[in-house]
């Protein structure tokens with residue numbers, strides 16, 4: 626168990642040692658930690674059902690009822706009526722995320738944050754001079770628990786894909802090692818929709834080809850995969866064999882987060898356009914939540930049938946609280962931009978001007994200053 630990346634050196638280059646750390650039910654666990662009365666109870670952190678909210682994270686008690694993230698909150702309550710619903714407290718989660726990130730950097734600066742509660746670490750060479758990635762992963766789990774009283778699951782392997790598969794195998798608080806030579810046996814039984822990078826639509830297409838598991842997927846040759854899925858087919862060919870050369874990429878936080886949609890036909894339909902702006906707003910709000918970002922500037926982009934493009938922005942004193950409010954602001958901006966007057970080809974909603982770490986840590990201001 627001590628030397629996960631035990632592949633022979635040389636050949637395609639020395640084997641890497643990659644760790645994937647994934648916090649267990651992050652938002653819900655934080656709330657249960659801070660509010661003892663919630664421990665042992667099904668907790669949902671997410672948007673309210675009245676505002677078409679979705680589950681962002683839920684506790685393991687809620688998962689036992691079939692509740693999962695990205696599920697509409699309304700559906701979650703149908704499955705688990707006694708669930709406690711909490712609005713996400715991003716500032717708090719972000720502060721804890723920063724503590725955890727600090728722990729990673731005690732071992733390596735090759736850290737790639739995937740979201741507020743998930744990251745890849747390349748510890749092939751590390752600040753501790755520790756040869757065993759497994760030992761590092763265990764130490765990180767221990768330190769996270771000491772500093773935050775929260776559990777993390779860890780996966781250790783020779784690349785990002787396998788490390789992520791590994792961290793998911795024994796949640797919560799698991800530590801799983803996949804050696805390169807074991808990769809295929811781990812992947813054989815795995816349903817294709819659980820492969821990182823295979824979305825629901827692709828899984829459905831694979832199912833139509835009678836491909837359900839990693840074992841099935843491995844029976845398809847390169848050219849078949851390329852014919853059906855183009856360039857990403859090659860990626861599938863490789864990952865199902867446990868091969869993934871993607872580097873762990875450190876990167877700065879984004880300056881903005883946005884989504885846009887191109888209509889299948891230019892439209893002036895008020896109802897259709899409103900639904901589109903609202904849907905985009907919810908999607909953007911979910912991306913922000915996943916990354917722990919709070920932004921104060923909303924920008925709407927409209928492209929008209931004649932390809933003329935306008936943008937309208939508004940900056941608020943406080944960050945946009947949720948997808949519902951974002952949708953309202955975006956609709957006002959879109960109206961000012963002339964959304965209902967001329968045929969629309971494309972709509973975009975973007976949030977920027979994020980709170981800095983210093984602003985996130987600033988104590989809450991009292992309403993009146995004397």
Ligand SMILES: [Mg+2]
Pocket residue numbers: 647648649650651742743
């Ligand atoms: Mg997680």
